[in-house]
Amino acid sequence: MSASDVIPVAISGSDLLALAPHIALSVTIVFVMLLIGIKRIYAISSAVSMVGLGTSAVLAFVQFYGALSNDTSQQITPLFRIDLFSLFFIAIICCAAFSLSVFAYSYFMRLKDDQDEYQLLLLLAALGGVTLASSTHFIGALIGLEMMSMALYGMLAYPVHSHENSGGSLESAFKYLILSAVASATMLFGIGLLYTETGLLTVIGVGEFGSDPSALIGIGLLFIFAGMAFKLSLAPFHLWTPDVYEGGPMPASAFLATVGKIAVAAFMLRLIAHTNALSIVSVNFAVLSVAIFSVLLGNLLALRQQNLKRLLAYSSIAHMGYLLIAILSFSVESDGSVSLGTGLAVDAVVFYLLAYMVMSLGAFGCASLISSSERESDSIADYTGLFWRSPWLAVVLTSMLLSLAGIPLTGGFISKFLVFFAAVEASQWLLLFVLVVGSGIGLYYYLRVIFQMLQTPSKLEPLGIKRSNWETLGAVLMLFLVTAGTLVLGVYPEPVLNLVEQIGLSL
Amino acid sequence: MILLSLVGVFFFGGLLAWLSEFVDVRLPRWVAMLSAVICAGLISRLVFMVDSGGVGLLGWVDEFEGSWVPSLGIDFFFAADGLTVLMLALTVLLGIVSIASAWDEIKERAGFFYFNLLWTLAGVVGVFTALDLFLFFFFWEVMLIPMYFIIAIWGHENRRYAATKFFIFTQVTGMMMLVSLLCLVYFHSLQFGEFSFNYNDLLRVDLPKSIDLWVMLGFFAAFATKLPSVPFHSWLPDAHSQAPTAGSVLLAGVLLKTGAYGLIRFTIPLFPEATVLFAPIAMSLAVISILYCAKVALAQTDIKRLIAYTSVSHMGFVLLGIYAWNELGLQGAVMTMLAHGLSAAALFMLAGGLQHRIHTRDMREMSGFWIVAPKMAVVALFFSVAALGLPGLGNFVGEFLALLGAFSVSIPAAVIAVLGVIFASVYSLWVMQSVFQGPSLRQEGKDSTHEALLDLDRRELFFYGVMMIGLLWMGLYPQTFLDFSSGVIEDLVMSDDAAALYAREFSK
Numbered sequence A: 001m002s003a004s005d006v007i008p009v010a011i012s013g014s015d016l017l018a019l020a021p022h023i024a025l026s027v028t029i030v031f032v033m034l035l036i037g038i039k040r041i042y043a044i045s046s047a048v049s050m051v052g053l054g055t056s057a058v059l060a061f062v063q064f065y066g067a068l069s070n071d072t073s074q075q076i077t078p079l080f081r082i083d084l085f086s087l088f089f090i091a092i093i094c095c096a097a098f099s100l101s102v103f104a105y106s107y108f109m110r111l112k113d114d115q116d117e118y119q120l121l122l123l124l125a126a127l128g129g130v131t132l133a134s135s136t137h138f139i140g141a142l143i144g145l146e147m148m149s150m151a152l153y154g155m156l157a158y159p160v161h162s163h164e165n166s167g168g169s170l171e172s173a174f175k176y177l178i179l180s181a182v183a184s185a186t187m188l189f190g191i192g193l194l195y196t197e198t199g200l201l202t203v204i205g206v207g208e209f210g211s212d213p214s215a216l217i218g219i220g221l222l223f224i225f226a227g228m229a230f231k232l233s234l235a236p237f238h239l240w241t242p243d244v245y246e247g248g249p250m251p252a253s254a255f256l257a258t259v260g261k262i263a264v265a266a267f268m269l270r271l272i273a274h275t276n277a278l279s280i281v282s283v284n285f286a287v288l289s290v291a292i293f294s295v296l297l298g299n300l301l302a303l304r305q306q307n308l309k310r311l312l313a314y315s316s317i318a319h320m321g322y323l324l325i326a327i328l329s330f331s332v333e334s335d336g337s338v339s340l341g342t343g344l345a346v347d348a349v350v351f352y353l354l355a356y357m358v359m360s361l362g363a364f365g366c367a368s369l370i371s372s373s374e375r376e377s378d379s380i381a382d383y384t385g386l387f388w389r390s391p392w393l394a395v396v397l398t399s400m401l402l403s404l405a406g407i408p409l410t411g412g413f414i415s416k417f418l419v420f421f422a423a424v425e426a427s428q429w430l431l432l433f434v435l436v437v438g439s440g441i442g443l444y445y446y447l448r449v450i451f452q453m454l455q456t457p458s459k460l461e462p463l464g465i466k467r468s469n470w471e472t473l474g475a476v477l478m479l480f481l482v483t484a485g486t487l488v489l490g491v492y493p494e495p496v497l498n499l500v501e502q503i504g505l506s507l
Numbered sequence B: 001m002i003l004l005s006l007v008g009v010f011f012f013g014g015l016l017a018w019l020s021e022f023v024d025v026r027l028p029r030w031v032a033m034l035s036a037v038i039c040a041g042l043i044s045r046l047v048f049m050v051d052s053g054g055v056g057l058l059g060w061v062d063e064f065e066g067s068w069v070p071s072l073g074i075d076f077f078f079a080a081d082g083l084t085v086l087m088l089a090l091t092v093l094l095g096i097v098s099i100a101s102a103w104d105e106i107k108e109r110a111g112f113f114y115f116n117l118l119w120t121l122a123g124v125v126g127v128f129t130a131l132d133l134f135l136f137f138f139f140w141e142v143m144l145i146p147m148y149f150i151i152a153i154w155g156h157e158n159r160r161y162a163a164t165k166f167f168i169f170t171q172v173t174g175m176m177m178l179v180s181l182l183c184l185v186y187f188h189s190l191q192f193g194e195f196s197f198n199y200n201d202l203l204r205v206d207l208p209k210s211i212d213l214w215v216m217l218g219f220f221a222a223f224a225t226k227l228p229s230v231p232f233h234s235w236l237p238d239a240h241s242q243a244p245t246a247g248s249v250l251l252a253g254v255l256l257k258t259g260a261y262g263l264i265r266f267t268i269p270l271f272p273e274a275t276v277l278f279a280p281i282a283m284s285l286a287v288i289s290i291l292y293c294a295k296v297a298l299a300q301t302d303i304k305r306l307i308a309y310t311s312v313s314h315m316g317f318v319l320l321g322i323y324a325w326n327e328l329g330l331q332g333a334v335m336t337m338l339a340h341g342l343s344a345a346a347l348f349m350l351a352g353g354l355q356h357r358i359h360t361r362d363m364r365e366m367s368g369f370w371i372v373a374p375k376m377a378v379v380a381l382f383f384s385v386a387a388l389g390l391p392g393l394g395n396f397v398g399e400f401l402a403l404l405g406a407f408s409v410s411i412p413a414a415v416i417a418v419l420g421v422i423f424a425s426v427y428s429l430w431v432m433q434s435v436f437q438g439p440s441l442r443q444e445g446k447d448s449t450h451e452a453l454l455d456l457d458r459r460e461l462f463f464y465g466v467m468m469i470g471l472l473w474m475g476l477y478p479q480t481f482l483d484f485s486s487g488v489i490e491d492l493v494m495s496d497d498a499a500a501l502y503a504r505e506f507s508k
Helices: A013-018 A020-038 A042-070 A084-107 A116-134 A138-156 A167-198 A215-231 A241-247 A250-257 A259-274 A281-302 A308-328 A345-369 A391-405 A411-425 A429-454 A469-491 A494-506 B002-020 B027-052 B082-102 B110-129 B133-142 B144-154 B159-192 B209-226 B235-242 B245-270 B272-298 B303-324 B327-358 B374-387 B394-409 B411-436 B458-476 B479-494 B496-507
Strands: A074-076 A080-082 B062-069 B074-080
Touching: A013 A020, A013 A074, A020 A042, A020 A084, A020 A116, A042 A084, A042 A116, A042 A494, A080 A084, A080 A116, A084 A116, A084 A250, A084 A259, A084 A345, A084 A469, A084 A494, A116 A138, A116 A250, A116 A259, A138 A167, A138 A250, A138 A259, A167 A215, A167 A241, A215 A259, A215 A281, A241 A250, A241 A308, A250 A259, A250 A308, A250 A345, A259 A308, A259 A345, A281 A308, A281 A429, A308 A345, A308 A411, A308 A429, A345 A391, A345 A411, A345 A469, A345 A494, A391 A411, A391 A429, A391 A469, A411 A429, A411 A469, A411 B159, A429 B144, A429 B159, A494 B062, B002 B027, B002 B062, B002 B074, B002 B110, B027 B082, B027 B110, B062 B133, B074 B082, B074 B110, B074 B133, B082 B110, B082 B245, B082 B327, B082 B458, B082 B479, B110 B133, B110 B144, B110 B245, B133 B144, B133 B159, B133 B245, B144 B159, B144 B245, B159 B209, B159 B235, B209 B245, B209 B272, B235 B245, B235 B303, B245 B272, B245 B303, B245 B327, B245 B479, B272 B303, B272 B394, B272 B411, B303 B327, B303 B394, B303 B411, B327 B374, B327 B394, B327 B458, B327 B479, B374 B394, B374 B411, B374 B458, B394 B411, B394 B458
Parallel strands: none
Antiparallel strands: A074 A080, B062 B074
């Protein structure tokens, strides 16, 4: 390592300004903690959390457009880099966390326990996600990853005192705690191996190991990939996913499915883009087999699920597999590095993550709107006749499911279209075949839920817990925005495609 | 602009029909009928435009071009020529007929029903007019969703299975088409340096020999599923028998034709060389479809399933005519598409009418209806003999031309396919005998359920009458219709690549 590579650890004023979204979140966390200490008023602590998340989202967007116009990127200590790529992910993570906070507000309304700390944990997890998405250093990534996971354990077990079958959420949290710790340890070991060989912990430097790296690097990368594959619930590291999703309260499962995946995927994307990982045969083969396994297994296991959360869990396994297909379609130069300017693969990945976030938020949002901490409406039978009982909610859920299935007019279609395009460009015929088969199987279980919603219910039961319109107003508004987002992504993707292209180039 | 407004009228008409339900339950059907009639008016303007101007492969009667996703070379590109106009006229006519057939049948959630019906029509119009391949694919997929809802909500006892099967079959093969389409676009970007989904641009792409056939098969799979042809046909009998009458009418009359249209417009012109290799296989598939499905039809007891299988059989003539790829064959294919659209729609309406009246589709429970419902029997006889290819009616002209075209390319194929016509007479007359002739159950006092069998009313007679006139016109003076498509077909057949194919087929 030459001296010129060393980036000063001191932080200047402009660095602090660039870190504004992180700082805004941290300040909110302290503030909410103090508020809870003074007096517990659920509405106020929720409102403050939402304001904090909203502020950092707005800050990230402002910086994003600033960076777009003068094309800057800023390295802040070796740990973080604030460029278009990380700002984009910070912004969407904050937006997702904001809407999840809104959904959680009405979900935990009737919890006969202290509700305020849920919002606090959510803020912490969001900060972890934001940190992970902006880090260019393994230590920064680990800090972010652990901050997010620690908070998630709490979120998953949150309603443990009042839930009818409180065992479910506790089991879910413990399962996640133990397995996630193992995954982190695996990843740490991989990082250690890379460090042994290169003496570096920075993502950008560690990749310059030439086209013929030693075996240790390959093994290290494999371990790191395994750790991240666990967090992304890729097969065969997916076994925890359905149980954890099912046991946790709806908003926490939603957080795990959206922010939890997007932040990790963003870091993985940066890692893969800056290393020659894909040109190492063993790593490439591992990623390829994980992609094929995930698409096929995720879709096949989802077929006969009776529980919506388990179904979404398996479908998320498949979706992360589609994402890997796009990653495998990156165009690799002759020296083994990834070429970001050519091909649509990077655009496809970024667009896919955005669309996936929006549609998962919508699907989980619908489910959490008719659930509450007292009663989870997560059996598919609960959705019988939703079209006739609550038409608007049914339209939203249907468009989300169609989007997950990749049907036109929705963002899911354009994202799948881009994955197809990227794979054709890279001549990945095997993966294309898997993609077609997987999506074909996938149609069946999405249609099953839709068909259930179309049935005439035998008796008209009220949906979930009766709540006043005022309590759910925010959640309904959020669902409206999310649906509009999915449709706009599907019908007029041009502006987002242009942004995504810029983001890919800044990586 | 007319093309865009056609899609727009159906699209907004659908939304309006849904919303109007909240004002009055009887309003949606009027809104639907009104939008279909407006579209009929728009199409009649197109018809006169074809009459007055010269048409060719690249000379569109009407076109509309607008930007959509420029970074990927995707445009709003709608265009129509004589062939399109014929298809559009069929679509709107059968649209009106299906609305009429649903008039009294659909009482539950009528607003949502007509919304789906009109959106299906919007999708079909889009498929027939879109000439940007992304836009085409978009409509191709979009028209399935409302059809899925129509079968899944208003269908019969086994609707879940049928609707899901229909959707998965068409979607999976649709994705195969997507892969092929993207290959084509990718090679366009390699050869011309930019992405383009425009039909005219993609015609110029020269695919490497090694993948040409595979890329073509992606398109063929999607269109052969929709057509349908053996071995992709098994969704159709289920979908048809479970769909409500209006759904069956649209499926048989219009949706199947999008497959044939796709073959004529896209598969063959885009892949002339692969087509040469593939033509013998496609023609064999056509012959197998004609004979096998006619044979299977004979074994059916469910009247709607029977008509569904006969549809597959008749569409085999279309496939045969298309892959003969000469003027006669193509003209025959187009005529068969039109004539079969009308006759199959009418037969499905009759079957639906029977089911609505006696609540069964089982032919073993039907007998001697001629005495009870003479008008219906006469109408049924007319459309049965139309389907079996009686000279003087449209189906005869179509199938005759298709066979003639095939004969000049492959004598064995044409000779074997002719046997299908014999089968057609057998099953058509057999249906007439078992349903309308024989002992009347009512007279013998065995069955009281048939008491309620009412004869056709004036509204029904009017719509059957319109379709009868159409079939007679096609049968007695087909030139009117041939003139519309002749310009397009001449251009298709005479364009360089296709001419080479023609010559090579001949030399065999």
